[in-house]
Amino acid sequence: MGLTSKTVLFLAVSVMVALFALAVWLWPRLSRQGWRATVQRAGLVLAGQLALLAVGGLTANNTFLFFTSWTDLASIFQRSQEDQPTGRAAAGLKVRGHQSVNVPGGSVPEKGGRIDQVDVHGAGSKISSSAFVYLPPEYFQPEFKNTTFPTSIVLTGYPGTAEALIKGLRYPQTAWKLARQKKAQPMILIMLRPSVTGQWDTECMNVPGGPQAASFFAHDLPKEMRSHYRIGRQRENLGIIGNSTGGFCALKLAMEYPQVFSAAGSLSGYFKPAKDLSTGDLYKGDKRLEQRSNLLWRQQHVPAPPTSFLVTTSKQGEGNYQDTLRFIQQTKSPSRVSSIILDRGGHNFNTWRREIPGTLAWISSRLQSPKP
Known part of the structure; x- marks a missing residue:
């Protein structure tokens, strides 16, 4: 049974209800004095609280798709060898499978497009990551067979899964709908997590002596995608979008690599890099590197790039309002x-779903459609 299956949630709710009923039934017997009765009461209360937390956690995870498998959940408690680039995988891109888009006629690529699940191995960064690639219907239509397409990288928050961009935030479905309504041009979307080194939140930066995440996103990922898909090769053809941590990454990467990205959209993104247990020491004592990772500082001390930015926030419910x-x-x-x-608004899927149509229409208007 998968972590996000309804069966698992039903079992958790059943256990919670059973423990509550058991507590009501046994409480008179356990009300007597003595250490054994005290331990039994404490154990029953603790079991009920754990069951309640499990139900709450599963419900939140099913809603926001923080983790999509038991393995993904377990990995957050450890730093495996996957957290470090190993260089063992050969550089390139491998397509693992295809899936249809949940839109009318979605079973036919010429009508609904297609979503590819791929593995990307970066030659320069030595980082490997999985991703989903949305290809619009036009990609498969005969009249567009020699056409390259404008493209946007789309990043989740942390922790997060690439599947959440499809199932929870519905990026492919929204892009398909906007193109049908002539509100956006057909685009390719490359959807993945910002934490491409296991559960280590690198804030999409090149860590001294560690993962070269920025190089992966700015060099390896575009290069390998262009080698396999018909993606425009100029900066004017490539943008980047993200929410929360992904939003910070989108702005940061576009500011650091203006020769790669011409537009960046940040949904509820922050502007100063996170610094907590999930990030660890990203700077290795390099104060200058830490300073340049602060986007507000960077605006004042580094020449502005010829890049278009979109930022989103809410007057009430968001913590990034003043910084935005x-x-x-x-x-x-x-x-x-x-x-x-x-x-x-709030820092949640409901808010981002309201902002995504406008964000995709905005970035579409900033990206140029390459010539055949």
């Missing part, structure tokens, strides 16, 4: 900035 306003105010030419500011 500051980022907007500090943006200098030749950079350009747009914003989506909701009256009320």
Whole structure:
């Protein structure tokens, strides 16, 4: 039984209800004095609380898809060898499978497009990561057989799964709908996690002596994708989007690599890199590197790139509201900035689903469609 299956949630709820009923039934017997009765009462209460936490955790995970398998969940408690680049895998891209898009006519690629599940192995970074690639219907239509397409990398938050971009945030479905409505051009979407080294949150940076995550996203990933798919080869053809940690990464990568990305959208992203147990020491004592990772500092001390940025926040319910306003105010030419500011929102899927249609339409208008 999978972690996100309804059966697992049903079993957890059943156990919780059974423990509650058992506590009501046995409590009079356990109300007597003595250490044994005390231990039994404490054990019964603890078991009930754990069952309640399990139900709450499973419900939240099924809603937001933080983890999609038991293996994925277990990996957060350990730093496996996958957290470090090994260099064992040969550079390149391998397609592991295909799936249809959940739209009308989605079973036919010429009508609904297709989602490929791929493994990408970076030659420069020595990082390997899985990803999903949404190909629009036009990609399979005869009249577009020699056409390359504008493309956007799409990143989840942390922790998160690439599947959440499909099942929870519905990026492919939204891109398909916008193209049908002529609100966006047909685009390829490359969907993956920002934590490409297991559960280590590198904040998409090149860690001194460690994973070269920035190099993977800015060099290896575009290179390997272009070698397999008909993706435009100019910076004007490539953008990047993300939510939360992915939003920070999108802005950071676009600011650091303007020769690679021409547009970046950040949904509820922050502007100063996280520093906690999930990140560890990313800077190895390099204060200059830590400073340059602060996007607000970078705006004031590094020449502005010729890049378009989109930032989103909410006046109530978001913790990034003031920093977002500051980022907007500090943006200098030749950079350009747009914003989506909701009256009320939150750091959650419901808010991001409201912002994604506008974000995809925005980045579509900033990316050029290459010539055949």
